Amino acid sequence: MEISGDLSGIKASQLRDLKKLSEYQTGRDDLIHPEILSGLIRLTQLWNREICIYLSRSGLLIASAVGKHATVTLLPLKGRSQSKHLRCLHTHPNGVPRLSSLDFSALTSLKLESMTAIGVLRGELTGFQLAYLTSDGSPYVVDLKPDNWNKFNYFESQQEHYHNHNSQIKLESKPDKERAFLLALQDGEQEVSENLEELAELADTAGVEVVGQLVQPRRSSQSRSFIGSGKLEELVHRIQETRADVLISDDELSPSQLRTLEMETGLKILDRTGLILDIFAQRAHSREGKLQVELAQLKHLLPYLTGQGQTLSRLGGGIGSRGPGETKLELDRRRMRQRINLLDKELKLVLQHREIQRRQRAKSGLPMIALVGYTNAGKTTFMKNAMEQAGFRSDIPSGENKLFATLDPIVRRIKLTPSLEILLSDTVGFIRKLPTQLLKAFLATLEEVQQADILIHVLDVSHPQALQQAETVHEILGQLECHDKPVITLLNKVDKVHDDEEISRIAQLLPYSIPLSLKRGDSLAPIWNVLESLLE
Template sequence: MSIETIHGNLKGLKSSQLKQLQRLYHQRQPRDRATTPEFAQRVAAISTDINQPVSAYINRRGQVIRVGVGSPRETQIPPLELPRYGAKRLSGIRCVTTALKSDPPKKPSLTAMVLQRLDVLVTLTLTGQGFQRRGGGATGYVESAYLAHLAPESDPNREQGLYWTVSPPLSLDVVTQQDFLDLVEGLEAEFEREYVAQQVDISHQRVVVVGLMTADLDHQQFADGLAEVTRLVDTAGGEVLQTITQRRSRPHPQTVIGAGKVQEIAIAVQTLGASLVAFDQDLTPAQARNLEQEIGVRVIDRTELILDIFAQRARSRAGKLQVELAQLEYLLPRLVGRGEAMSRLGGGIGTRGPGETKLETERRRIQKRVSRLQQEVNQLQSHRSRMRQQRQKQEVPTIAVVGYTNAGKSTLLNNLTHAEIYAEDQLFATLDPTTRRLNVPCQGEMKTILLTDTVGFIKELPPALIDAFRATLEEVSEADAMLHVVDLSHSAWESQIESVSKILEAMPIMPPESLLVFNKIDQVDSETLSYAKEHFPEAVYISAEKRLGLETLREKMGEMIINA
């Protein structure tokens, strides 16, 4: 692309008019002034001649870097081409634009200023044509000018929900004589103070979470799903700055959400200094690309968020293999159009694990890597199968512990077997399966069993993960019995039972014996506990952390393995 490219609507323009626009690129501006009277009049004259707004973008060195026919909204610099300074800096670019009417700048133009984090927006209103002074000499084409800039948090306009401050109509002389650098440096100092005050932990990635409520969801389902994504972001090491929601009958095919909401998210990203946007549902590769182009930062979906957490949690060679396989299978159809992001390894949520690579040179390599990983996972499956056969020869019954993520499975195993499995109030705190011996009472004597902790399940577990972790999940299908642990303190515990049951039903073999274990009874009210006992009378009610009901659970496990 030529450095003198004219952007925007060029239909109907003469070659002489295009040359006039291109000459604007050669007009150097002073660093300490927003513009000069000569440049402003020239822009206004061209705008009057073509009867359309003209917008010129100037960097802090005084170079004109972009010229467009149209308003700042119609000619704005794409977000991905802008410097990424975040909320503590402005972009270092100012815009001088014209308005055919004598009105203040419109909301779309001011929104474009916010999205681009422009230093200032100078809007020139036109006289309609140049005219002569009484004593002779042209006054020019500019009637008045408005100076707009971003409003810091302390600005009274922010209380009214406005992100900008607009001056009253000023003369061109006042605007061109104002110390531009002094204004910009004062604004950036204020933004820097606000940014530092907002930061809780600079090691956390700053995230905006987006939720879409479609017609097939009720309010509770939507709220639970959104809360789960927020927990996933927290588990992945992110800090949720804001949650933005929209209600639509169905997702928009190109951007999931409406155009106005995309713009709202883009403004939130700029004003909050967010570095990532996380959606509460899966995005198609095209939707993710479109959103990134409009918003200007990385956009990830629920699946990519889960994959990132798994990449952090995997400790064993088997777990790492399976995570990398799942990530590569997810990444392969999303390589097209990833732009500069494909040329480097990333950092932060959604970029851990195998990383991203250039499309032309890496697609075949990724496919080969996927095939190789698939073979290694198959070998892992065979190895685990042999291990299970050895345990079966020794006639040691096995009980698999399953349940929704963060239900308390690892805590239960730790307190029953005195194991030291990592257990935290996080989603997917443990990833690799762990097996421990446990003595349980059975027909008047103590019998040794093997208790296996498995990876936590989650609603709509990504298919790539189900496939990649089939070797892990086979620990469930090959077990003699199963404990289904449920977090009774969670508001959506019933739907979590349903989600786990759906995943288990999809497995080829199910253990003959299954027992529901309601955990965290110390954190629920008597009404919830009574409701659960009424609807699930055969279940066991415990608090793994407080060690309540564990002896009853051991007795139940002994009964389950009598016929194993």
């Protein structure tokens, strides 16, 4: 039997012990031969590294590999036909019997029969998690405990679920919420904690659980691994400790930094842009929104694929095993480009339709007012209140206390006074470091903003970073070439601020500031008065 991987510091006699395990043949119905299992547990404990083995269909141990603490490089498998009936089993020395997203993507991309994680802690078995590939290519997951695993019939279960993956068995479970570890570089002194707070909020919105974070001062020369080697060790240690399975970086990573981090930590890596795109992917409902997000995702991922034939599978591309839109994870560069072209064309068609609608609105000659602001500031609540106060029944869903609640633009015609009728539009919220790809993708959506006569900037004054957020909004308006438009600033959420001086301080810095609380349902009359005077 061939043994590959990181064999440094391993005694020849111990390697012989590993080799000897190939003398045992695993029975057809068994998950693993008990002797092989106890050998793996012992050696995993001894080396504190992952060990990976491959069993052939007939239960022969045909290959093994030794990895680092949290990762093991899978063997280069020759040809798909060979891997089809292979099962891969590997130990997790951190005691967590849970398959990582990387394990799932290896299962799919290598088309293995099954992938099993064996939890080992202090020389004891903590359990198994295995996943088979079903006939439709999706994984089916089974959890086994140390006291029931030997009652499990591997062959029957695999056969049954291969064709009938909807049926339920008692032991089955879904993979848990992913556990995210956050990583940020520190520029200034205090800013970083707030940035991390926002990143944590984004992670929460994306549906992952934040289990830890690490901050590293930014150095003048960016190292290959993005953080120094001492910190890297600390990072790997913390990741094991917190049992994280995805690493989210607040900063953009170069392709080589991403690969180094991925190799060292064994985790799926996402940067801030990838995370925001993931949220957008979850929230986009309209055809247009979906197309825009998938395009942005593909364009964001493209530079990370180097060379021909490399696939996206290792990158994952998102939380869970979600990839960009309808795209399968195994897209290679060439096919990705084709998909991008296709999406581009489709999007153009959709946008033509919107352009027609927009022209019709422009023909109405009504003043166009666009709501802008940081995400979660209260734009959608404004839209809702505006309609209700004008006596319309609002069809706007209530604002959610979530980032990027609104993605698709909404335009409503509202008669404010007998002499003042406007078109009011609500769009996607802004955010610090809004990914350029995304801004480009959403430019069409943001055309409502570009075509507006007057902007209403909704600002959450209760946010500790309110002024920075206002600055971000102005920056993005600059990028959209909207800096010449008149802006009314609504200082929202005053119900949460108890320091009136703070409000007047902010008010002095921003144009046409009007403090109020949308939640309390304060009258919007002061806004309309300013609006009317600006329109005259």
